Amino acid sequence: MEEHIEHTDETEEEEQEGEFPVSELDFHTDSVMSVSIHPQDPECFATGGVDDKAFLIKGEDAHEFADNQDSISIVRFSSEGKFLALACMDGSVSVYNLECPENLPKKLEGPQDEVLSMEWHRKGPVLVVGCADLSIWVWHVEKQDPLGVIYGHPINLVKFSPNGRFLYSAGKDASLKVWDLKNPDFASAPPASTIQGNTFHSSEIVSADMHSDNNLILTGDCEGTICITNRSRNSVLHRIRCFEESAEDLAFCQEMNWIAVGSLTGEVKVYEVETMQMRWGISVGEGVVKLVWSGLDLFVGGIGGVLESFDARNGYLKNKYLGHEDTVLDFDIKHGKMISGSDDKKVLIHLVS
Numbered sequence: 001m002e003e004h005i006e007h008t009d010e011t012e013e014e015e016q017e018g019e020f021p022v023s024e025l026d027f028h029t030d031s032v033m034s035v036s037i038h039p040q041d042p043e044c045f046a047t048g049g050v051d052d053k054a055f056l057i058k059g060e061d062a063h064e065f066a067d068n069q070d071s072i073s074i075v076r077f078s079s080e081g082k083f084l085a086l087a088c089m090d091g092s093v094s095v096y097n098l099e100c101p102e103n104l105p106k107k108l109e110g111p112q113d114e115v116l117s118m119e120w121h122r123k124g125p126v127l128v129v130g131c132a133d134l135s136i137w138v139w140h141v142e143k144q145d146p147l148g149v150i151y152g153h154p155i156n157l158v159k160f161s162p163n164g165r166f167l168y169s170a171g172k173d174a175s176l177k178v179w180d181l182k183n184p185d186f187a188s189a190p191p192a193s194t195i196q197g198n199t200f201h202s203s204e205i206v207s208a209d210m211h212s213d214n215n216l217i218l219t220g221d222c223e224g225t226i227c228i229t230n231r232s233r234n235s236v237l238h239r240i241r242c243f244e245e246s247a248e249d250l251a252f253c254q255e256m257n258w259i260a261v262g263s264l265t266g267e268v269k270v271y272e273v274e275t276m277q278m279r280w281g282i283s284v285g286e287g288v289v290k291l292v293w294s295g296l297d298l299f300v301g302g303i304g305g306v307l308e309s310f311d312a313r314n315g316y317l318k319n320k321y322l323g324h325e326d327t328v329l330d331f332d333i334k335h336g337k338m339i340s341g342s343d344d345k346k347v348l349i350h351l352v353s
Helices: none
Strands: 023-025 032-037 044-049 054-058 061-065 072-077 083-088 093-097 105-107 115-120 126-131 135-140 146-151 155-160 166-171 176-180 193-195 205-210 216-221 225-230 235-241 249-252 258-262 267-272 278-283 288-294 297-302 307-311 316-320 328-334 337-342 347-351
Touching: 032 337, 044 072, 044 337, 072 115, 083 115, 093 126, 115 155, 126 155, 135 166, 155 205, 166 205, 176 216, 216 249, 225 258, 249 288, 258 288, 258 297, 267 288, 267 297, 288 328, 297 328
Parallel strands: 032 072, 032 328, 205 249
Antiparallel strands: 023 347, 032 044, 044 054, 054 061, 072 083, 083 093, 093 105, 115 126, 126 135, 135 146, 155 166, 166 176, 176 193, 205 216, 216 225, 225 235, 249 258, 258 267, 267 278, 288 297, 297 307, 307 316, 328 337, 337 347
16 A cells, blocks of 8 residues: 655754764765775774775774775775775775785776776685776786676666676666676676666666666666566566656665665655565655665665665654754764765764664
8 A cells, every 4th residue: 555654853952852973984085986884894984985995894994905096985895804995086906915014005907997896706816897988897806817898888877796697787878787697707708787868767877786686687767766686587577657857776675575766855765576566665765875775774875864764564764863054975884883984074873773
C-alpha cells in the first residue's frame, strides 16, 4: 500500500532534536568529498577533500598523505583493510600499503583525466577505476601491470558484482555494460551484456546497484527514471519515472526484496522489487546525495546538511544526525559509527545503533 509521509518540522526547537556528533574534525580547509571507515579497525578511517589533502585517522593520530596535485575525490579501503586507495580529479590514483610503516604510495599509471568512480573487489586486492577519458582500468595492486583496460564507454560509474565475477558500468550514453571477469580477455572482448534502447533509459545513467543474486541491476538516470534489468537475459524488467529530477542514488536492500531511490528533489521512495509498487515515500526537504541501507534502516544524506535515518518498514524518521551546515557529500557506516564529510569542511563522527 502506498504511503507518502510529509517530513517537515513545525518549530525551531523540533529541528534541533537529534543526535549531536561525538567528535568533529576540522583539519580540512575545503569541502570533504569522500570518507571511508576501515573494514576491521573501528578506530581507523580516511578522508579526502577539495583542498588536495587526504588523511588517515587512527584513534588520536592523524597522518596526512602529501604530494597530491588536485582534489581527492575518492578514498577507499580494500576489503581486508590492507590497502588504502586515493583517487584525484587529475586522474592520478595512489595506493598505500597500510602494513608498511613508511607508507610510500604506489602510483597506478594510466588514467589521463578525472577519476569518476573507484571500487575494490570484495575478495582480493583488485581495484577498478573509471575515468572521464572513456577508460576503465582494472589493477591487481600487488602486480605491476593492469589486468585489463576497457576503452570507449563514457561512464559515470563502474562497480564489481557482489560475487566479484562481473564488472558493470553505467554511462552518459544511457547504456549499461557488463563484463565477465572469468574471461581472461574480458577487456578486449565485447561485453557479456549491453542494455540500451527505447525500453531502457533515454538520458545519462547516474546511479546503479546490483542485487545479491548477481543478476538484477538497478539503474537511475538524470531525468528521474529507474530501471531493473536482468543481466543474464539482457532484458529490461521494469521501467518507471520516479521523480522530476535526477535519481541521484539508489540501492537494493539486503534484508528484504526492496529498493530505495533518492532524488535531487529531496524525495526518497522505497519499492517492492517484484511488483515495483511503492511502499512509502518521504521528502527530506532538500536534495538527496547519498543513501545507505543498514539492516532495515535507511540512511540519507544530502543538501543543507541533511543526515537522517528512517525505518524502512514504514518510512518513519528514526533519527537526525546534527552538526553539518552544508551539503553532505559522503558518509560511511561501520562498527556502530557513522563518519560523514561535507561542503562545510567538517568531518563528523556519530554513533548509530
